[in-house]
Amino acid sequence: MMPISAVRTSSSRLTPSNISPTMIPAKIANPPSTPSSTDKKLSFPSGTRTTRFLYMRCIVPHACSQKYGPWSIVREKITLMITYYYKTLRSEHVKELDEYKSGSWICATDPSQTELEYLIDTFKLDAGHLQDALDADEMPRLEQEGDLTYIFVRYAYTNEDLELSTAPLLFVVGPNIFLTLSLHSLPRLQRFLTGKVEFATTQRTKLVLLVLDQIVDQYEDFINNISRQIKVIRSRLKSHAVENQDFIDFVLIEDELNEFLSALLPTTAILRRIMLGRHIPLFEDDQNIVEDLLLNNEQSIEGCRSNVKSIVNIREAYSTIASNNLNRTMKILTAATMFIAIPNVFFGMFGMNVALPFAHEGWAYGFVMLITILATVCVFAWARSKKIF
Incomplete structure (x- = not known):
């Protein structure tokens, strides 16, 4: 059963002033002879990031014990940020587990400090690497700590301002663990949960590569959209209908492309290190997936560079035309x-x-x-x- 430190509690410390009858749905018929504040029961309905309920037995303060009894079940509202997914090759659907099981995919999204400590203590992880994964500016890299491999990458997403951006994602791969840690929910996580991507959580190496493949595909989609936007503006250049807002958009697009490049270039180095097979074990099929990933990643890099060059050429051409007209x-x-x-x-x-x-x-x-x-x-x-x- 998941310990209490693995969840984020939305209520504050229990005091006589904040305990109400609605928080105490039932009394304990036969309380134990020795009180224990660690006796608890967790109930987890399905869902990636949903509101759930924690039922725990606690020592009620004296003022409250006189009114409600010395032992009561106290219900608190919580939000769980750590989810366990499990799927084998023979399974048709992904299962979301209430507690960790060997071969599960541990998916942590924007965890609190308490949840980080739970992951570190339970799975013997490096605290520094997990803290680095929550740094919005962390760059892609690969680290080896004992039998655990820490792979940092950056994925593309649309932020709250509807602008393209990137954020760090940490893979922790080991003989008995597969964990992903990110600041935001992965944009293409639903592809895995809905069966659009065939995978098994027990195949850790292949799962890493499949997630990386979805990340690279996401980059390609964004880059293709940027290419179409640039072509529209370039077509208006022929009719001299380019406006100042177009050049403001160019500045934003160029920043996005440069951010993509800063994420994709180190990813190429990571994929080449993975291909060596010294950090995570690779089978023949895995080797082919890594080669395809390298090719797609290089294409994304060239797409970024080509778009940046197109923006520069359009800007220089318009500057020349404007100067000539002047x-x-x-x-x-x-x-x-x-x-x-x-x-x-x-x-x-x-x-x-x-x-x-x-x-x-x-x-x-x-x-x-x-x-x-x-x-x-x-x-x-x-x-x-x-x-x-």
């Missing part, structure tokens, strides 16, 4: 200024209130217009010859 506009404005300035020089000169030649001649105005037009044409021809515009 230069063209500046040339037009320069030409307009010049065509306005040249006539203004002549008309301004002859408009001054001073004595000028031909001031009293009738043809003087036409002569000034002719000089102005000739000067403008000459300047225009010179500018065209110099390819100013």
